[in-house]
Amino acid sequence: MLRxxxxxxxxxEHPIVQGGMMWVGRAELVAAVANAGGLGFITALTQPTPDDLRREIERTRELTDKPFGVNVTILPSINPPPYEEYMKAIIESGVKIVETAGSNPEPFLPYYKDAGIKVLHKCTSVRHALKAERIGVDGVSIDGFECAGHPGEDDVPGLVLIPAAAKALEIPIIASGGIGDARGLVAALALGADGVNMGTRFMCTQESPVHQKVKEQIVAQGExxxxxxxRTMNNTARVADNEISRKVVEIEKAGGVFEDxxxxxxxxxxRRVFxxxxxxxxxWTAGQVQGLIDDIPTCDELISRMVSEAEGLITDRLASFVR
Structure with a gap:
């Protein structure tokens, strides 16, 4: 057991996290991760209203008695969601772990802390992680450039970002981006992380609530x-290669703006893709870790395999280098 x-x-039980993913972080997947000993997060804004989130939390509790959390991503919007109401739904539902992402979570931290909730904040740079530590989060999930979704604008890959964060921070660090198997888990621990976050890898599991064709495409695609x-809008997002994403890149290269x-x-x-x-x-979001994914296991199979293979790598292969 990796402690x-x-x-x-x-x-x-295990230092493996399934972070929030829009349209994907639902009860079936979150409970399967929890039952396998990992930490799964319901994606709050996948639920249309705070009351729907309350129902999804209860649905998850019907499927597991293990710890799980809720992700709340705060982004600029013309018509922002009622974040305070989603927060209230989380607190009143008795959830004890929250993953925050996007904008600074500081305005919400006192309410979470008063409710005994631990906060894991997702960020893409050491400077943002240090700010999160200063305002009082309990841990950070730090995304390298390889990750799906928004990797930030610094383009720093995990091999540099993880040890840089470990050197600067006192709180626990979760490594995210490009991790899909035991080798990534062991590497992250060696670089100074206390666990790993996986998105694309968990999206390609049997319990993931996305269409089978999406899972098969992830297996078929490479890194x-x-x-x-x-990129031209300073809001970089890594997504799967398809007709639409190629067209967006072409429009940007031709000088197009967001309205285009x-x-x-x-x-x-x-959502229609999924x-x-x-x-x-x-x-649709997908990371470079696609190149390491070649099956569609259950969450239990995936986590059990990762942990057992990681233990083997640490005690056998790595130990063999020490004389």
Whole structure:
């Protein structure tokens, strides 16, 4: 069993996290991760209303008695969601772990702390992680450039970012981006992390609530099959390579602005990919770790395999180098 500062502080069996993913972080997946000894997060804004989030939390509790959390991503918006109401739903539902991402979570921290909730904040740079530590979060999940979704604008890969964060921070660190198996877990621990976060890898499991065609596409694609969109808008996002993401990149290269791609990148179109299996309906997030994924296991199979193989790597292969 791999025990780290993260497993001790957050009360989970294994140092493996399934972070929030839009349209993906639902009860079936979160409970499966929890039952396998990892930490799964419901994605709050996948639920249309705070009351829907309350119901999803209860549905998760019907499927597991293990710890799980809720992700709340705060982003600038013309019509922002009622974040305070989502927070209230989390607190009143008795959830004890929250993953925050996007904007500074400081305005919400006193309420979470008063409710005895531990906060894991997701960030993409050491400077942002240090700020999160100063305002009082309990741990950070730090995303390297390889990750799906928003890797920030610094383009620092995990091999540099993780040890840089470990050197600067006192709180537990979760490594995210490019991790999909035991080798990534052991490497992250060696670099100074206390655990790993996986998105694309968990999206490609049997319990993941996305269409089978999406999972099969992840298995088929390699590490080069992603696109970086919104680069010219200083809001970089790594998504799967498809007709739509290539078109967005072409429009950007030609000098286009967000209004020129708004329809192409609409969230409703991306949701159709996951629900209908139309791989070119819209953009959908996927990381470079696709190149390391070659099966669609259950969450229990995936986590058990990672932990047992990690223990073997540490006690056998790495130990053999020491004379």
């Amino acid at each position: 780290t500062r993260f497993t001790e502080r957050f009360g989970v 080069r099959d992603t696109q970086l969109i919104f 791609v708004r329809d192409l990148v609409a969230g409703a179109r991306g 629900e209908d299996g139309d791989l070119n309906a819209g953009i």
